[in-house]
Amino acid sequence: MIEVEIISGRTIDQGKTVEEKLSEEYFKAVSYCEINETDFKKLGLKEGDRVKVKTEFGEVVVFAKIGELPRGVIFIPMGPYANQVISDDTDGTGMPRFKGVKGTVVKTEEDVKSVRELLGVE
Amino acid sequence: MDAVCTFCGNVCDDVEFDVNTQKGKRFCALGLAKFREKERIKSPMIDGKEASYEEAIEKAADILVSSKKPLLYGWASTVNEAIRYGVLLTEKVRGVYDQCASVCHAPGTLAVIEEGIPGGSLGAIKNRADVVIFWGSNPLEAHPRHPTRYSVMAKGFLINDRKDRKVIVVDVRKTKSAKMADKFIQIKPGYDYAIISALRALVKGEDIEANEVGGVPKEELAELADMMKNAKYGVILYGLGVTQSRGRDRNIENAVKLIQLLNRYARWIIWPMRGHYNVVGAGEVPAWEVGYQYAIDFSRGYPRFSPAEFSAVEMLLRRDCDAMLVVSSDPAAHFPRRAVEHMKNIPVIQIDPFPNMTTLLSNVVIPSAVAGIEAEGWAYRMDGIPLRVKKLVDSPYWSDEKILKEMLRIVEEKLEG
Numbered sequence: 001m002i003e004v005e006i007i008s009g010r011t012i013d014q015g016k017t018v019e020e021k022l023s024e025e026y027f028k029a030v031s032y033c034e035i036n037e038t039d040f041k042k043l044g045l046k047e048g049d050r051v052k053v054k055t056e057f058g059e060v061v062v063f064a065k066i067g068e069l070p071r072g073v074i075f076i077p078m079g080p081y082a083n084q085v086i087s088d089d090t091d092g093t094g095m096p097r098f099k100g101v102k103g104t105v106v107k108t109e110e111d112v113k114s115v116r117e118l119l120g121v122e
Numbered sequence: 123m124d125a126v127c128t129f130c131g132n133v134c135d136d137v138e139f140d141v142n143t144q145k146g147k148r149f150c151a152l153g154l155a156k157f158r159e160k161e162r163i164k165s166p167m168i169d170g171k172e173a174s175y176e177e178a179i180e181k182a183a184d185i186l187v188s189s190k191k192p193l194l195y196g197w198a199s200t201v202n203e204a205i206r207y208g209v210l211l212t213e214k215v216r217g218v219y220d221q222c223a224s225v226c227h228a229p230g231t232l233a234v235i236e237e238g239i240p241g242g243s244l245g246a247i248k249n250r251a252d253v254v255i256f257w258g259s260n261p262l263e264a265h266p267r268h269p270t271r272y273s274v275m276a277k278g279f280l281i282n283d284r285k286d287r288k289v290i291v292v293d294v295r296k297t298k299s300a301k302m303a304d305k306f307i308q309i310k311p312g313y314d315y316a317i318i319s320a321l322r323a324l325v326k327g328e329d330i331e332a333n334e335v336g337g338v339p340k341e342e343l344a345e346l347a348d349m350m351k352n353a354k355y356g357v358i359l360y361g362l363g364v365t366q367s368r369g370r371d372r373n374i375e376n377a378v379k380l381i382q383l384l385n386r387y388a389r390w391i392i393w394p395m396r397g398h399y400n401v402v403g404a405g406e407v408p409a410w411e412v413g414y415q416y417a418i419d420f421s422r423g424y425p426r427f428s429p430a431e432f433s434a435v436e437m438l439l440r441r442d443c444d445a446m447l448v449v450s451s452d453p454a455a456h457f458p459r460r461a462v463e464h465m466k467n468i469p470v471i472q473i474d475p476f477p478n479m480t481t482l483l484s485n486v487v488i489p490s491a492v493a494g495i496e497a498e499g500w501a502y503r504m505d506g507i508p509l510r511v512k513k514l515v516d517s518p519y520w521s522d523e524k525i526l527k528e529m530l531r532i533v534e535e536k537l538e539g
Contacts, residue, residue, distance in 0.1 A: 005311045005312075007311060008366075009362065009363070010263050012151055012298075015130075015152040015263065015264065016152060016155040017155070019155075019156065019160060019476045019478075020160050020161060021455055021477070021478040021479050022161075022481075022482075023161070057459070058459050058460075067295075068295065069295050070310075073311060078456070079455055080454075080479060083458050083462075088435065088459070088460045090433065091370065092429060092430035093228065093370050093371050093429050093430075094416070094429035094430075094433025094434070094436055095224070095225060095226075095228060095365060095370050095371075096225060096458045097366065097367065097368070097370075098225075098367075099294075099311065099362070099363065099366045100294075100311035100312040100368055115455070115479055116482060119482055120466070
């Protein structure tokens with residue numbers, strides 16, 4: 001397990017599929033996290049493995065990828081997966097903290113949920 | 123056919139799209155994906171069963187009229203004409219109007235209320251800017267044509283080519299945009315405020331005691347401050363890296379103060395990189411109708427503004443709304459988990475062209491025409507310039523404007539009756 005700060009944000013693939021949220025392409029575009037290469041190896045991961053990301057606001061299982069990030073920072077594309085773990089506290093501004101939320105990452109054998117399963121509706 | 127792109131805040135008005143061949147010219151990957159045909163919500167639906175537009179709108183009006191405090195949310199991906207009916211509808215049903223900027227650039231709105239905005243247009247940036255700083259923004263993935271049309275490679279009156287511009291990217295990760303910059307300054311997450319404060323001190327000619335701030339060595343900050351002071355026309359184009367991390371509105375307030383200070387030495391502006399094609403309109407239209415840009419409550423019969431109470435996320439977290447109308451937006455995908463939970467407990471009405479996660483929670487679903495392809499109207503580009511988006515093809519779907527106009531008419535009838 002490692003301790004991380006979680007960043008979410010736009011990617012080109014998220015943008016391209018944002019109007020097709022129930023599609024496989026959107027699922028692929030938003031259900032992963034990027035991890036620094038050293039951290040990735042430390043967690044014993046190989047490309048395509050899954051990790052569980054946990055914060056005080058929730059937890060989510062996503063696919064793991066190596067990304068160009070500093071150690072201790074992970075990136076999840078903006079969308080339903082990131083939103084399971086980001087901070088819902090808006091400090092009175094209306095704006096949740098979508099970036100810079102402290103949490104942990106651990107390798108897992110659990111499956112990545114579909115967007116329908118995440119939402120809890122079928 | 124000549125088209126105007128309705129994806130991001132660039133609202134590119136130089137594109138062409140052929141609806142028959144589904145091919146476009148001059149589009150970026152995002153715009154082309156937007157214009158291409160994709161799965162649609164096929165018919166209006168009430169509780170999962172197909173219905174007519176009239177039946178669905180009647181049911182939606184019933185829900186809005188019978189709720190104590192409905193939340194009417196979204197608006198960033200539709201045209202001003204539809205937004206205007208949305209504001210009037212919210213006032214009629216004594217609900218709360220909130221829009222996508224609430225979880226995007228609204229902290230900048232709060233900062234502007236405090237400090238004003240030393241701003242400028244995309245045209246001014248294209249023609250004059252010799253120092254361009256992208257701070258917490260990643261145009262190559264969020265606004266792909268911004269660098270070529272306006273801010274990096276674009277030629278202008280005083281800018282001959284790329285070499286006449288110094289481009290700096292400030293971010294916590296090395297984004298695609300960082301790779302196009304002359305200089306990339308990598309900062310620690312959540313240290314924007316501290317770094318801006320340090321720059322303010324250095325621009326003023328004061329020393330800072332720390333050797334580094336937010337992961338940036340003092341020498342690098344001093345170099346940046348010097349470059350800023352010596353710009354002919356500088357611009358900070360900030361993104362959600364600044365508004366969605368620690369400090370939020372205070373980060374922008376501090377950045378505006380930095381720009382005010384820089385204007386004692388050089389000409390500088392600051393501007394947000396707005397995301398949806400008409401998210402500016404989703405704030406401007408209520409501002410010209412009732413005085414506020416977002417988080418507007420009409421429950422007392424007059425508009426009140428308070429993001430701590432009336433922003434969508436706060437309303438949902440406190441379970442303070444008993445119905446929700448979602449227009450051209452997908453809060454079920456883009457709100458924090460706990461806020462989405464309350465959407466499952468209340469009746470939700472959706473108006474949107476495409477099925478999304480909010481569709482899965484909605485009791486009434488009303489499909490709409492895609493503005494810019496199947497419907498026309500006015501939209502504000504990210505710098506507040508109004509552009510008319512076009513209708514390229516006839517469609518069986520009603521426009522947002524028509525749906526909301528009809529919904530308002532029926533709501534008025536029900537309230538009077």
